[in-house]
Amino acid sequence: MVKSVCPYCAVGCGQNVFVKDERVVHIEGDPDSPVSRGRLCPKGSASLQLTTGETRRLEVLYRAPYASDWEVIDLDTAMDMVAERVLRTRREFWQWDVEGKRVRRTMGIASLGGATLDNEENYLMKKLYTALGAIQIENQARI
Amino acid sequence: MNRTEVTTDGLKGARPDREATTGVNTGPGTPDLPTTARRRRGGERPVVPDAEFRSYYGQAIINRPVWESRDIAGYLFLGGLAGASSLYAAVSQLTGRRRSARVAKVTASGAAALSLAALVHDLGRRGRFLNMLRTFKPTSPMSVGSWLLAAYGPATTLAAASEVTQLLPVVGGLATAGAAFLGPGVATYTAALVCNTAVPAWHDGYRQMPFVFAASAASSAAGVVLAASPVAEAGPARLLGAVSGAAELATGEWMRKEMGLAAEAFDEGKASRYHRLSRPLLAAGVLGAVAGRRSRLAAAAGGAALFAGSALTRLAIFHAGLVSAADPRYTVVPQRERLARVGGETTRAGERGPGPGER
Amino acid sequence: MTTNPFAQLLEDADPATAAGWTDHPPRVGFFTDTSVCIGCKACEVACKEWNHVPEDGLRFTGMSYDNTIGLGADTWRHVAFIEQEKRIGRQVTGAATSDGDRGDDDDGHAVRWLMSSDVCKHCTHAACLDVCPTGALFRTEFGTVVVQEDICNGCGYCIPACPYGVIDQRRGDGRAWKCTLCYDRLGVGAEPACAKACPTNSIQFGVLDELRERADRRLAQLHDAGIGDARLYGRDPEDGVGGDGAFFLLLDEPEVYGLPPDPVVTTRDLPQMWRRTASAAVLLAGLVGASFLRRTR
Amino acid sequence: MGTSFGRGGATSFQQDWQNSDCILIEGSNLAECHPVGFQWIMEAKARGATLIHVDPRYTRTSALADIHVPLRVGSDIAFLGGIINYVVEHEAYFEDYVRLFTNGPSLVSEDFKDTEDLGGIFSGLDEEQRSYDPLTWQYEGEEVGAASGQREQLYEERNEEEGGEKSSGHRPSVASSGRGESHGSGGAAAHPNAVRDETMQHPRCVFQIVKRHFARYTPEMVEQVCGVPRDLFVKVCQTLVDNSGRERTSAIAYAVGWTQHSVGVQYIRTAAILQLLLGNIGRPGGGIMAMRGHASIQGSTDIPTLYNLLPGYIPMPHAHQDDDLEAFLKGVSTDKGYWSDMKGYLVSLLKAWWGPAATEENDFCFDYLPKLTGSHSTYETVMAQLDGKCKGYFVVGENPAVGSANAKMQRLGMANLDWLVVRDFGLIESATWWKDGPEIESGELRTQDIATEVFFFPAAAHTEKNGSFTNTQRMLQWHHAAVEPAGDARSELWFYYHLGRVIREKLSGSTDEMDAPLLDLQWDYPTEGTVAEPSADAVLAEINGWDADGRPLASYEQLNADGSTVCGCWIYCGVFTDGTNQAARRKPAREQSSVAPEWGWAWPANRRIIYNRASADENGKPWSQRKAYVWWDEEQSKWVGHDVPDFDPSKSPWHRPPAGSRGAEALSGEDAFVMQADGKAWLYAPAGLTDGPLPTHYEPQDSPFENLLYDQQRNPVRQVFARRHNRYHPNPGTRGSEAFPYPITTYRLTEHHTAGGMSRWQPYLSELQPEMFCEVSPELAEERELVHRGWATIITARGVIEARVMVTERMAPLLVQGRLVHQIGLPYHWGTNGYSKGDSANELTAISLDPNSHIQEVKALSGDIRPGRRPRGSAANDLVEDYIRRAGITSDTGMEVRGDH
Structure with a gap:
């Protein structure tokens, strides 16, 4: 059994993920969690179907x-x-400066998404994009 | 005001969340709120229907029976026919009426065979039909019936076989006696089966249903004999047909009168069609039976009418049940009336609440 | 395990004992307090996920937020939604225009939204159990009623027998299915999936006697707080089914939630049915016999 | 939140609701969108608390509320402003708290002109640039930097002051859109004698300005603007007042119901002012909870995949005249408060990214950072895509074709791309618009004409990768990988790590200056497992940071500005204290206090209620015995309590900083808001917001009502885009405005998740809410002959959709400005793909943005509704064109800056 967190909303309910011979067989609430006390909402309870459903x-x-x-x-x-x-x-879209001010960036690449991802993933994305000079980086925090 | 205190030495006054109340702590006194926008122009509006006081959006309270009309209504009829025919066959044999005994035996075994086929066909898992005999449960008419059929089936088949092949007359005779002995049970247990459900049109008629089934069985058996045996031997069949046809009509009316609201189910949908057809046929059957003394043709017609009338009675009862299961009114209204009579408390387990029949 | 079923009818011993379990754990069940239900349907999904119950159709019913209509073979937990022009306690609902207590205020408009999670009642005297000819339905040591799917041959008798319309036949599978009160989870000491998932503890699982006491206290609390509508449904061991293993606190008439107001287990009337059937059989025999008496030409 | 208190995050945690005496939920449908969080509100109700829910609809939250207040969409500031008016007029504010912890007593400079004086706008409006110059909003005699928001507003002024010969002239430096960004802001040296009038009577002190500003928000005005009966409004005010003060605390919870407006940020500012006046911030049972909608939205702003922020809310540098690290820091950091150590945070970040290449000499590679030239939010990006200036697009775990405003423009923008990469669980609408999108159906686009290359990468689920989510109460929780992802499904960690590796391999050996940032990048993370998944623990360790000899840091106070420390995100510093992953801590709740500090890790420094110094008075004693949280312990001479003190533990309440001290030392014993430039919570925001120091009610972009409070109809500095597919509705009362008479609001349901990508593909969830529907009142149904369970067509100037009709009493019509108004409710989950399909509500919404957060206004718009299904194919567009003609809409409808109705 592995400790996890529900991927849906931001309440952050604890989830226990049960694994049997290399397959996730059941997901339910984690009674130890001080936030959720083992409870889940309908979406959280459907996490098994989200992660192992055939629509993946x-x-x-x-x-x-x-x-x-x-x-x-x-x-x-x-x-x-x-x-x-x-x-x-x-x-193709590299700009060293705009109106005489140094910018060192590309306006050709944009990215959207991040609120459903882990902090570590957001970190690598921001690190790589910034090194690439891409600045049109956005996520659901603004939608 | 929250009774919890976050004091310097910890949390005090916690209470579990399941004790939450709504519409209680509504702040300083509920002032008189001015009437506002909500001038509702009268008249019915197509809205999420204000939950009808009486039901949940008109949805059925009990689940619709899954029995196929062809299979189970058919079985009610065939079971009755077989049981009564076996009886008639035995008495005919005793009184020397060979031809009608033969007809009755063949009818009985044919009906029994068809019944078995219908029952197995209706099962969700046909391969497991033998599970019916795993246990004997008096609280389940179907269990009792299964054992009855298990005994009656071979008996009536054997009786018919020996009749037709003239072999093993002794065994045949025994079988005929056995079948006759079990016949009435087979013919009437089905009444207990359908009444022992929550379906209003079935359950609320349980005091009268067995008699309706008995009469209907007799009239169908008589019908067959009348139609298929010579006038000479058909005396008893004529009498039986006339009496049982009339009895079927009478007991039917008696049941519906005593049944309360559920009787209205006979006037809706397919139930009403079958019900309106069965009564004239039965009446015609009775006349045919009476007139059968003189003309073979009248007897045959009367027999057929009795046969058809009896079948339609079963179909009417079956579909009335489906109608009464689908409409919540049939479940809620009688139960509300019963509650009103008993003073609002639910029916005590001990004392038997007055049956729907006993106004 | 075929003790005399009629004995079971008469004395109200613990159903598990009546079913033949000697030393069995205390009877467990549900107390569903619909006054704290937020209609989130976590119970419906958690039940389906644990028991692999198939999805049964996408249709917009317009029955407020209820699109799964009712209990059946593929819906073992069903949340009912009832919108009423009434007030709950002294709840202020903004557009409310009338003053004073709740009641059908004609000159104005209050709104309340009743939500309730319905489930198999696991009755003390279970009609489905009684009528099941194959013995597939049985009483567990926990006092609950469960279908053994390896025995059920889909005869369909339990379906019209259930006074609450819970159990049903699954299309394509043929067998009857219903809530098992997570018999497998009870076996390992875990609480049922729906009770665990319920965010506001509206579904409370526990030893039935304790739940009944708790429910009485809760009812008293609500009545003192001025919520007169509150009533318990299925709590009374003396009622028509001998009390439910899963009982409710409702805020309106049971039929408004699609529940029968005074369910009575059909087995109660069975003895009289058998007597009547026997007399009908004898009458039939008599009738046939009599028709041969007259000397006919 | 950031501007008012200093940090952009919820001030409390969900379990704390159990201590609340009254909870106001507004702009959120908590029971439906955060059901499991709602259990804590049930705890409060069980203990006697009052729950108030203010929402245009009677929802499942309202069903459990003691008081439900139906509100006209888009009028929340009028409502909250009315409560502030009530609190101030009845002198029901917590005076000691306000004097001690807020900038109530501070004096504002003479040249500040309020909306009272200028008919609805503030001083400093530059109509041509559509932005404000905040110079006139300053305190008397000093410029004060904002702790967050637009912190570069006074950049030039500050650099000019300090021997500004470097920055020549005051030329408008960048493109007009987002001009507000170009100004710098920064902390002024906190003169010890900052002008304050402790009696708060001085006409120019903040408290009096607030009092005058909200004087016109009377209960009668609230009734006229919001449609809330006067007595009901007074009842709400009195309930809040009765449950605030020393002995009692009230909490406010909001969500996108507040943020998704053209004045969204000001909604939250109003709530902040109200909670500060009532003294509820930093105290148990109080606070403001921002209920985020995604598992890690808080995380994705802390470590931001956002254009305007670097990790830890450090602002992304703007392009200025020959700027360098020092000029940048001077422009944005503050002299007082923890922001003054900005250099330490930024340098540690640059060391984390470019490692040894970042040296003192090259400003720690500050030059490697690309510079902004105005606002580059996602909607500007869509415009850039339409104009062909942006050709590559990554869409990662998001579904703009359904979730973003004006879905048509999103898809047309994508049709203009060279290449598009979509990473998700299934084929969402944003991946298949070129094949089966509405534009293909209407013929506007033809598949064979669309040149965009589209890559679809299957994503790994949360059970197939290690990582941490930051939930709505700033708590990081680690989720462990249960199994490896199947097939080609990979995590984003894998995707971006390997993409970076492949790119660096392709550029190895390049001497082009342009590629230097990539080649110097610290990018060698250990990989594990059969799919070579980079170690998430290693990334979190880098985020936490380490010191010169590699030991993990424990707190951001250890960060140095000399490049000796490395830290990916200073506010997360401490998540890897003594080398263990604190986010993965799982000490069961029953084995620890109700605050549960040993479960996961909350930033900053594992504090669960921030600003908790404010829960004690000037002598460090709790305001009351029943609301004690953090207090000063005389014997141990340190702050103790139920939570980690949000204060220097050894600084006594009576401590006064020596003159001229800087940074954290400059904070006195009473400065509870340690991030703020003046250590105080801001009732009045002298800087940091582009649309005014005080919240002001403006009508939404599309509104059928005139602004009764001022002559100014809409937020003058809202961001608007005059585009063919982004037409706005005419001003109320003008010709054609009757074409769109009904206010519309969009919302979520419990059963589905935002744009449906994670719920419409699941049968168990789809069967609970199978079809797109609209909620209308019985009166509206009668007026427009809508049939319950039938179909309805909803039209705006942007698009047309169809929806099943749910006629319900829960949508109460309201009496607003003397006429009956019927509001329409639209859930926005549906799209053309998935197990459960339907039209998207975002086909109707316009792109009009809040100037600070650039968030779109989808919670309040107007439109028309008719019975029956919508026309198919190109006929649908014809219907929209017909409406545009009938409403007389042109390219500059609704674009005005100054405009009375």
């Missing part, structure tokens, strides 16, 4: 320009293609 996609999909449908591609190729595009667009 497990392969990387790619849509070529003008294509009418997806094609499955493997993860590493996709990573490489994205890296290429990031560098290309970064260079």
